[in-house]
Amino acid sequence: MLKKILKWTGRTLLVIILLAIGYYTKAHIMIGKRQHKVYAVKPVKLDIPNDSATLAMGRRLVTTKGCTDCHDKDLGGKVLFEQKGIGRLTARNLTKGKGGVPKDFDTDDWVRAIRHGVQRDGTPLIYMPSAGFNQLSETDLKAVIAYCAQVPPVNRENPPSEIGVGATIMADLGELELFEAEKIDHKAPVPMAIREGVTPDFGKYVTQICTGCHKPDMKGTPGEGGTPDISSTGKSARWTDEQFFQTLRTGKRPDGTELKAPMPWQMTAAFSDTEMRALRMYLKSI
Template identity: 30%
Template sequence: MRNSSIRPAASAILLASALNLAAAAPPTSATLDRGRYLMNGVVACANCHMARGPRGEYLPDKGLSGGLLFQDKMFTAYAPNVTQDRETGVGKWTDAQLARAIREGVRPDGSLIGPPMPVEFYRHMSDEDVNAIVAVLRTERAVSNAVPKSTYNFPLPPSWGPPVTSVKAPSRADKVKYGEYLATIGHCMECHTQRDPKGMLVTASLGSGGRVFPGPWGESISRNLTPHESGLKSWTDAQISNAVRGGVDRYGTPYKPPMAYQHYKNIDDSDMAALTAYLRSLPPRPFGE
């Protein structure tokens, strides 16, 4: 007669083994495709994290090994190395730690990631999308590049908010809501909204532009994305699309970095239409106010 007392323990071992196998399962091709679309499109990870040359040009052979300098009166920050290098990159981080760093701005050692990492926006990224990005980051070739530590002229908050539990993207059927989701994870308002002396977004100026961005390209000023006379009120949908995906204003004048048009050109027509619908739904605000 078998001893039934061992069955719960045996079942627990089998369940644990099954869970481990599931956790170790490679991502599907659909997951990787989604991650690449986001990273090379609306989220534009390489716009900050890809290594650059002295004139701001991309250095693709060095991948997402970071080092880009962001400097203004509030901080001197460097984009970190997010390749799979175990010493200078994120090769030792678990998938959960990578997802937490993206959506909560917390490193595995518990320290907070500061601006310009747009954690306030990434907090709203869906579980599916953050997992897709993490899956693609795992495919990044390890590149050794020790990046300087960022410094801030204001105290970082204790956290960027409570722990993110589970997030689901809105339905694509609601074009404005889905466009808002894309604009959020694409952190459009990171550059197109004023910040207060503590580095926090001034929500009353959401989308009104006017921020100055110095860099190897000289100086660029973010434009007004709201449907105001000083913004997009008189722009056609095609002109908005050409500005975002083509990197030129409605008169054909090229935009300067950090506008990530090299990546936004990969945004598909459906998502571009949703983004445009959302921008048109914003309250009209004067430029820079």
């Protein structure tokens, strides 16, 4: 009797293992296909100015758009996440130093990466949040590129990003967005310049980079480890303007609790008054 039961549990187990291998093989093939898909993007042709005003603007933008959070202050890149069984995520070295972008990395390559989330060969970058940068105005994009292209070379050879078993399964189940290129309308026209001011329009422009985590409707994602609702229905809508600004400047909420990672409050801390007020106005309007 016992023997019979053992035999059947053994068989059931075998079936489960085979099904798991089958599922993983399928997931692995699907992710491979997505990773090697070639996007036929046509980068807008830009003339990059390098006057000091543009460079100063670019220097500010790489902070306020979060580039330095991920690619490090010197833009030499760093490992953002690494766990055995899941994978490794590395924000690349953007300088011309050892381990950095190729010597002939040109304006088209910058536009492809920033606006479209794809590399020179048309395949998607992993996790680079280009959906939030796709609608950067031409003026802002030029300033970012002008600044990035002339930063001092940093010799840092970071280990490359790797999509491990865990990341493959999570991405296949739709729990992890690996390729922002998939979300982007690659033919969408770019705004030329944005009029800065305390207006909902400018607020919407500023919050593009929040949509990756807080979602386009700013209602976040529910549940444990989710992202909070920051629209007019969220808890933060009830804070005073001053409390709201303080939170995004110091990383501390009015009740004293800290904004935990991955909320990039060092980025919002660098926002100007106009950016803060416009953003607040927009969030309260939706």
